[in-house]
Amino acid sequence: xxxxxxxxxxxxxxxxxxxxxxxxxxxxxxxxxxxxxxxxxxxxxxxxxxxxxxxxxxxxxxxxxxxxxxxxxxxxxxxxxxxxxxxxxxxxxxxxxxxxxxxxxxxxxxxxxxxxxxxxxxxxxxxxxxxxxxxxxxxxxxxxxxxxxxxxxxxxxxxxxxxxxxxxxxxxxxxxxxxxxxxxxxxxxxxxxxxxxxxxxxxxxxxxxxxxxxxxxxxxxxxxxxxxxxxxxxxxxxxxxxxxxxxxxxxxxxxxxxxxxxxxxxxxxxxxxxxxxxxxxxxxxxxxxxxxxxxxxxxxxxxxxxxxxxxxxxxxxxxxxxxxxxxxxxxxxx
Amino acid sequence: xxxxxxxxxxxxxxxxxxxxxxxxxxxxxxxxxxxxxxxxxxxxxxxxxxxxxxxxxxxxxxxxxxxxxxxxxxxxxxxxxxxxxxxxxxxxxxxxxxxxxxxxxxxxxxxxxxxxxxxxxxxxxxxxxxxxxxxxxxxxxxxxxxxxxxxxxxxxxxxxxxxxxxxxxxxxxxxxxxxxxxxxxxxxxxxxxxxxxxxxxxxxxxxxxxxxxxxxxxxxxxxxxxxxxxxxxxxxxxxxxxxxxxxxxxxxxxxxxxxxxxxxxxxx
Numbered sequence: 001x002x003x004x005x006x007x008x009x010x011x012x013x014x015x016x017x018x019x020x021x022x023x024x025x026x027x028x029x030x031x032x033x034x035x036x037x038x039x040x041x042x043x044x045x046x047x048x049x050x051x052x053x054x055x056x057x058x059x060x061x062x063x064x065x066x067x068x069x070x071x072x073x074x075x076x077x078x079x080x081x082x083x084x085x086x087x088x089x090x091x092x093x094x095x096x097x098x099x100x101x102x103x104x105x106x107x108x109x110x111x112x113x114x115x116x117x118x119x120x121x122x123x124x125x126x127x128x129x130x131x132x133x134x135x136x137x138x139x140x141x142x143x144x145x146x147x148x149x150x151x152x153x154x155x156x157x158x159x160x161x162x163x164x165x166x167x168x169x170x171x172x173x174x175x176x177x178x179x180x181x182x183x184x185x186x187x188x189x190x191x192x193x194x195x196x197x198x199x200x201x202x203x204x205x206x207x208x209x210x211x212x213x214x215x216x217x218x219x220x221x222x223x224x225x226x227x228x229x230x231x232x233x234x235x236x237x238x239x240x241x242x243x244x245x246x247x248x249x250x251x252x253x254x255x256x257x258x259x260x261x262x263x264x265x266x267x268x269x270x271x272x273x274x275x276x277x278x279x280x281x282x283x284x285x286x287x288x289x290x291x292x293x294x295x296x297x298x299x300x301x302x303x304x305x306x307x308x309x310x311x312x313x314x315x316x317x318x319x320x321x322x323x324x325x326x327x328x329x330x331x332x333x334x
Numbered sequence: 335x336x337x338x339x340x341x342x343x344x345x346x347x348x349x350x351x352x353x354x355x356x357x358x359x360x361x362x363x364x365x366x367x368x369x370x371x372x373x374x375x376x377x378x379x380x381x382x383x384x385x386x387x388x389x390x391x392x393x394x395x396x397x398x399x400x401x402x403x404x405x406x407x408x409x410x411x412x413x414x415x416x417x418x419x420x421x422x423x424x425x426x427x428x429x430x431x432x433x434x435x436x437x438x439x440x441x442x443x444x445x446x447x448x449x450x451x452x453x454x455x456x457x458x459x460x461x462x463x464x465x466x467x468x469x470x471x472x473x474x475x476x477x478x479x480x481x482x483x484x485x486x487x488x489x490x491x492x493x494x495x496x497x498x499x500x501x502x503x504x505x506x507x508x509x510x511x512x513x514x515x516x517x518x519x520x521x522x523x524x525x526x527x528x529x530x531x532x533x534x535x536x537x538x539x540x541x542x543x544x545x546x547x548x549x550x551x552x553x554x555x556x557x558x559x560x561x562x563x564x565x566x567x568x569x570x571x572x573x574x575x576x577x578x579x580x581x582x583x584x585x586x587x588x589x590x591x592x593x594x595x596x597x598x599x600x601x602x
Contacts, residue, residue: 004452085430215449222441224430231387233497234417234445279431282452 011283015290022294026301027059064199065191066297069259072251074292077266078285079248082220084150090266091252094157095133097261098164103129108182109175123257130253147227148241189262189315191300205254212247217281262315264322269295336361341393354379355557366527368548369537376557377537381503385420417445421494423504435489436474442496464495484515501533541595
């Protein structure tokens with residue numbers, strides 16, 4: 001067996017190259033053909049360089065949104081699966097996306113104009129909803145000084161998911177057709193954020209949650225073996241669980257408020273990565289974040305081109321790929 | 335030396351106030367102590383208190399390691415520090431992901447590594463040695479989930495050995511194993527105790543295993559200690575009857591060289 005450091009370097013180099021390649025090549029594809037060489041040609045002033053403008057202004061925000069949402073959802077999926085000791089958990093299992101959806105739908109239906117910095121009303125409301133859902137589950141599942149019960153976490157998450165879904169249906173019943181249509185579109189997930197503003201606004205939460213992810217992996221290995229097993233090998237289980245829950249919830253909240261509840265990234269990517277690099281979280285976590293970038297940017301490329309000039313929401317593509325994959329996973333496990 | 339002084343513990347959801355009531359036990363360095371008693375008597379609870387996974391409601395558990403100046407209460411130590419002195423082998427271990435045997439054993443190195451430190455050559459050497467000591471070195475690259483029950487248990491013991499602690503607590507390590515594996519594990523534990531001076535506490539339902547392996551016994555019933563002392567003094571027909579309500583013959587067995595317990599009939 002090769003030393004872990006060598007495997008880690010190889011994995012980061014390989015998946016990192018894949019992620020960068022996806023982010024550089026994806027903006028080249030679209031209704032107007034542009035040249036990479038011309039886009040990066042410094043001799044032409046930016047104002048006159050149409051290729052550069054299409055590359056950086058028109059297409060790059062969408063690709064970066066895919067990169068951020070892909071990385072955070074995939075990494076959050078890895079953390080959730082270890083925290084819940086369940087390979088079928090997703091970043092949305094504990095109600096974060098349902099909370100975000102409720103927030104977004106309330107704004108889309110009873111439109112308000114509250115903003116916060118670069119956050120416009122819908123992302124702000126979905127972020128609020130996601131954080132509220134996380135806070136409720138956290139409050140239900142934690143007792144001071146005690147470890148979290150994964151069954152209580154799961155039950156709280158599942159219950160909250162259905163309760164919020166009921167509220168969403170209620171709000172939709174009150175809405176008119178235009179509002180309902182916008183709601184449905186939001187639920188499909190969409191990377192077309194239009195500018196760099198929303199991306200910048202999501203960065204603080206993304207950076208914070210990745211900072212928390214960085215200290216977790218070896219403890220996640222032990223936690224996924226069992227809470228008592230982890231404790232007797234020196235893991236502060238209560239602290240690790242809280243950190244895992246908070247980081248995964250914050251990351252998911254940031255991704256969902258930016259791009260909507262794009263499904264299946266958080267389960268397809270970690271499982272594909274585990275098939276390729278094994279299950280050690282020190283390797284799976286960074287590899288999943290990087291592969292999540294390539295996966296979601298790639299899926300969005302399909303979404304933009306397969307029915308061109310019609311662009312389908314990327315959430316539809318990930319769900320079409322992810323649904324059958326999820327079933328395959330279930331069949332393979334049993 | 336590990337010592338519980340008048341510890342009480344309750345899960346808070348039972349009719350009885352305490353599942354462990356005013357228990358005092360002493361685990362001497364180098365001893366191999368058997369923990370016997372009927373189901374629900376508090377064996378596992380006591381093990382969890384002795385390794386600090388549970389905190390007693392009353393009383394304290396103290397550890398006097400060789401490097402300590404005096405006994406220190408477990409609650410004053412971090413999980414990490416505690417894990418460098420006390421390792422635990424649970425009855426069964428079910429990881430959520432398909433770790434290799436080597437990865438499972440290397441997890442024992444966790445309390446010896448700093449936050450971002452990766453296992454180095456010395457950690458691999460310790461893990462390989464632990465695999466060799468448990469006769470599982472040929473399994474290093476196998477998927478842990480695909481092993482047999484006996485192989486899994488030996489790998490978990492190897493993982494605990496890689497932790498390099500002076501104390502090892504085992505919760506019914508032979509419960510799900512066939513006769514051959516039971517003897518293998520017993521021989522392995524005896525050798526580790528004898529050759530490496532690993533202090534062990536072994537909770538078990540197998541009275542003959544306890545008689546063969548343990549130099550001391552702690553008998554528990556209903557959350558209290560019924561008796562503790564050298565195996566020869568404590569393991570008697572009268573005590574077995576008191577412990578399990580079972581009429582049993584306890585005799586010295588020539589060929590095995592230790593006491594054997596033959597249950598005859600259930601009383602009550």
